[in-house]
Amino acid sequence: MKLLKRFLLFCTFGIGFGLLSLVILYYYVKSDIPSVAVLKDVKLQTPMQVFTRDGKLINQFGEKRRIPVHIEDVPKPLIQAILATEDNRFYEHVGIDPIGLARSAVVLITTGQKKQGASTITMQVARNFFLTREKSYIRKIKEIFISLHIEQLLTKDEILELYLNKIELGNRAFGIGAAAQVYYGKSLNELTLAQMAMIAGLPKAPSALNPIRNPERAMQRRTVVLSRMLAEGYITKSQYDEAKAAPITAKRHGAEIELNAPYIAEMVRSYMVEQYGEEIAYNSGFKVYTSVESTIQAHAQTALMENLHDYDERHGYRGPIKRLWLPEIDLPWNTDLIVKALKEQEAFGLLRPVAVQSVEEKSAQVITTKGETLTLDWSGLAWAREYINEDKQGDAPKSAKEILAPGMLVFVRSKGDQWQLAQLPVATSALVSLDPQDGRIKALVGGYSFEQSQFNRATQAKRQVGSNIKPFIYSAALDNGYTLASIMNDAPINHWDKSQGVAWRPKNSPDVYDGPIRIRRALAQSKNVVSVRLLRGVGLQKTADHLLKFGFQEQDIVRSESLALGSAAMTPLELARGISSFANGGKLITPYFITEIQDAFGTTVFTHEPVLACDEAMAESAEHACAPSVISEQNAFLVADAMKSTIQGGGSWRHKTGWSGTGWRAQALKRKDLSGKTGTTNDAVDTWFSGFNRNVLTTVWVGFDDAGKPLGRTAYNANLEQNQLAGSESGAKTALPAWVGYMRVALEDEPYAPIEPPPGLVSVRIDLKTGLLTNRNDHTSRFEYFLPETQPTKYVLDDGTDTPFEDAPVSTNELF
Numbered sequence: 001m002k003l004l005k006r007f008l009l010f011c012t013f014g015i016g017f018g019l020l021s022l023v024i025l026y027y028y029v030k031s032d033i034p035s036v037a038v039l040k041d042v043k044l045q046t047p048m049q050v051f052t053r054d055g056k057l058i059n060q061f062g063e064k065r066r067i068p069v070h071i072e073d074v075p076k077p078l079i080q081a082i083l084a085t086e087d088n089r090f091y092e093h094v095g096i097d098p099i100g101l102a103r104s105a106v107v108l109i110t111t112g113q114k115k116q117g118a119s120t121i122t123m124q125v126a127r128n129f130f131l132t133r134e135k136s137y138i139r140k141i142k143e144i145f146i147s148l149h150i151e152q153l154l155t156k157d158e159i160l161e162l163y164l165n166k167i168e169l170g171n172r173a174f175g176i177g178a179a180a181q182v183y184y185g186k187s188l189n190e191l192t193l194a195q196m197a198m199i200a201g202l203p204k205a206p207s208a209l210n211p212i213r214n215p216e217r218a219m220q221r222r223t224v225v226l227s228r229m230l231a232e233g234y235i236t237k238s239q240y241d242e243a244k245a246a247p248i249t250a251k252r253h254g255a256e257i258e259l260n261a262p263y264i265a266e267m268v269r270s271y272m273v274e275q276y277g278e279e280i281a282y283n284s285g286f287k288v289y290t291s292v293e294s295t296i297q298a299h300a301q302t303a304l305m306e307n308l309h310d311y312d313e314r315h316g317y318r319g320p321i322k323r324l325w326l327p328e329i330d331l332p333w334n335t336d337l338i339v340k341a342l343k344e345q346e347a348f349g350l351l352r353p354v355a356v357q358s359v360e361e362k363s364a365q366v367i368t369t370k371g372e373t374l375t376l377d378w379s380g381l382a383w384a385r386e387y388i389n390e391d392k393q394g395d396a397p398k399s400a401k402e403i404l405a406p407g408m409l410v411f412v413r414s415k416g417d418q419w420q421l422a423q424l425p426v427a428t429s430a431l432v433s434l435d436p437q438d439g440r441i442k443a444l445v446g447g448y449s450f451e452q453s454q455f456n457r458a459t460q461a462k463r464q465v466g467s468n469i470k471p472f473i474y475s476a477a478l479d480n481g482y483t484l485a486s487i488m489n490d491a492p493i494n495h496w497d498k499s500q501g502v503a504w505r506p507k508n509s510p511d512v513y514d515g516p517i518r519i520r521r522a523l524a525q526s527k528n529v530v531s532v533r534l535l536r537g538v539g540l541q542k543t544a545d546h547l548l549k550f551g552f553q554e555q556d557i558v559r560s561e562s563l564a565l566g567s568a569a570m571t572p573l574e575l576a577r578g579i580s581s582f583a584n585g586g587k588l589i590t591p592y593f594i595t596e597i598q599d600a601f602g603t604t605v606f607t608h609e610p611v612l613a614c615d616e617a618m619a620e621s622a623e624h625a626c627a628p629s630v631i632s633e634q635n636a637f638l639v640a641d642a643m644k645s646t647i648q649g650g651g652s653w654r655h656k657t658g659w660s661g662t663g664w665r666a667q668a669l670k671r672k673d674l675s676g677k678t679g680t681t682n683d684a685v686d687t688w689f690s691g692f693n694r695n696v697l698t699t700v701w702v703g704f705d706d707a708g709k710p711l712g713r714t715a716y717n718a719n720l721e722q723n724q725l726a727g728s729e730s731g732a733k734t735a736l737p738a739w740v741g742y743m744r745v746a747l748e749d750e751p752y753a754p755i756e757p758p759p760g761l762v763s764v765r766i767d768l769k770t771g772l773l774t775n776r777n778d779h780t781s782r783f784e785y786f787l788p789e790t791q792p793t794k795y796v797l798d799d800g801t802d803t804p805f806e807d808a809p810v811s812t813n814e815l816f
Helices: 002-032 036-040 076-086 098-111 121-130 137-153 156-166 176-184 193-200 215-231 237-245 262-276 278-283 294-314 335-343 466-478 519-524 528-538 540-548 561-565 572-583 616-621 633-648 664-669 731-746
Strands: 048-051 057-061 287-290 352-359 364-367 373-376 387-389 408-415 418-422 428-434 441-445 487-490 495-497 502-504 515-518 594-598 604-607 675-680 686-692 697-703 762-767 781-786
Touching: 048 262, 057 262, 076 121, 076 156, 076 193, 076 215, 121 137, 121 156, 156 176, 176 193, 193 215, 193 237, 215 237, 262 278, 262 287, 262 441, 294 428, 294 441, 294 697, 294 731, 335 352, 335 364, 373 418, 428 572, 428 731, 441 731, 466 519, 466 528, 466 540, 466 561, 466 572, 466 633, 466 675, 466 686, 466 731, 487 519, 487 528, 515 519, 519 528, 519 633, 528 540, 528 561, 540 561, 572 633, 572 675, 572 686, 572 697, 633 664, 633 675, 633 686, 633 781, 664 731, 675 731, 686 731, 697 731
Parallel strands: 048 287
Antiparallel strands: 048 057, 287 594, 352 364, 352 408, 364 373, 408 418, 428 441, 428 697, 487 515, 495 502, 594 604, 675 686, 686 697, 762 781
16 A cells, blocks of 8 residues: 555656646747737748739749648648648647657657657647747747647648648748649649649658659659558559559749739839838738730730841841850860850840851851751841941841851841841830720830840830920910911021020921921921920910929929920830820829739739729719819810821822821821821930820830930841831831831720710811811811811912911911
């Protein structure tokens, strides 16, 4: 009995001491045990993903690849594979497994080594979220207490979901969703049993058991997982045999970037960091849906790059990137050396590096980064006359040997169905396309190559807008008594500036003057002197104030008469926003590029509510946020309608009175619902084209990053077809082709959408020469729109003796 009493006393003391020790240990580690709020709001470090409007992945930002999944979306065999391998009693224990702990203790006592054999899935969650991987007794004690705490607060499925989304699985993949993508390029429900078993085997040692890095060890680990599944009764023997015999199909997959649109992606990244800070923006799993449409965004990028190549190549070839070997000195390199050198050369945009292997009279053979041989035919070489400077090119080459030699490292690009010699363009460009009815950015490109330059010229580069300012100047004139039929004098101006002691002589470009001319035609043909006369007629201060209505910055609107010629500086996006007022009835919309933001599990946390260019009925319904009116509907329509003549021209070619507007090349789109305006600054430093219908507005800018460098001029290349561009660069020649190339696709599925005349306008037939009323119904007349009480009141005489100045709304001495 004494022994029994002593034994019971010892047991009681031992139990008490053990409980006291547990209490002491609990309070010792209590500060490291997460609160209920923390456990209920565990944050996964999930990268931010950026998508197009139609759901194509543009980019992702964040160090860790993770695709969070809900437990109900995980295939049952994958869960079984993980449980069988990592914790087959997961749904039975309370967070710690006494059997596993006992086994681990025996191993420790017998071998003296700490083994990772007792960790349950709950304990791994505790370690992965709240502790380090340090192997120490105190860390293990903390892990046990946190695990018990977790089991009290979360369900088993919630714990397993956290584990499946957090676990590291190699190749920067965290969680099973990311692993399926990284290793197999699939979603979870597309995986085979063999692939699920492979993923389930990775938590033990993600690097050592990686199927990409160590396929043999990965195969052995997969067999272990399949064996455990068979032993637990999760799979049949035939399923086991089939999966065990399956080959390893894992290979490295990217983030499935479906559209490379880096300028838009960077705009999103910058916005999200500004709103949320780097840590939250990069690691919270945001899915950001942009306003751009994948098809036309991709074509916008291609149209811009091809247009820059066309500009660059008509100015001449600047030579190879480098010489790999000299034929007269060195032996030719073998293919392996060539491929190695080519892979060290960065590719940009449409360009691909190649090495010239041999040159014939009218062709050349080149080797690609894959070691393949391509032939450059004469049609892909004939453009490459020597570049001398922006204004001068050498003679057209007569043979390929004048251009290339073996050993040269050069760029090529695909053009149509053939490869063509190319070079990295020295000029750059920007394109902005938006919906003028709500400001949605449909496509945006900030330069030729984001890898070459991350400067976003669409949103950051303020450049002089040239004649793209004229629609706003004419809008001010229409608000101050002028009409589209008003006659102005297209004649040189000599203005003596007393303060400077010099004469200001603005000139037309080209330097051609037509005398009396209607305002509609003056805008369409971009008459500089008429724009200056209109500014003088309205007044500089009043004109400048009118321009500020379109959202431009005060500091960008110069207060001098050069304003009429486009000395104001704006970004392409600012200009596009202002011009959109002519397409939407006079409203100032706010451009936007983010439509929706979702959290890691697809819950919408932000939806953009656009401010619409409301018509009268929409404004009265109060169901929409409406953009402010900055000009009248009538003014907006009159300017837009006059801008149609920039493209369509006027007069009668059959009767030899026809004339073209500066944007006549846009007729290639074969649409009658387009309005537009070219823009060229002095010396063609900046070139523009902006054009639109009711639903799509696009602005293109081309120039150099060096704001004072002119784009120059070119002579005809005798080797090329006759319809090539030549002469001085300008908005019509340099920017308009990119606009046409882009809009050809952007308008492909768009219905006919002209700017319709609003109520409150008068339409009368006028004489084209004088702007007066006429009874003629022939090529000498047309219907013109007027604001009420501004239409002409006199008729032109049949002999044409009436002057157009009698009823002009401004003093006639300005016209002579």
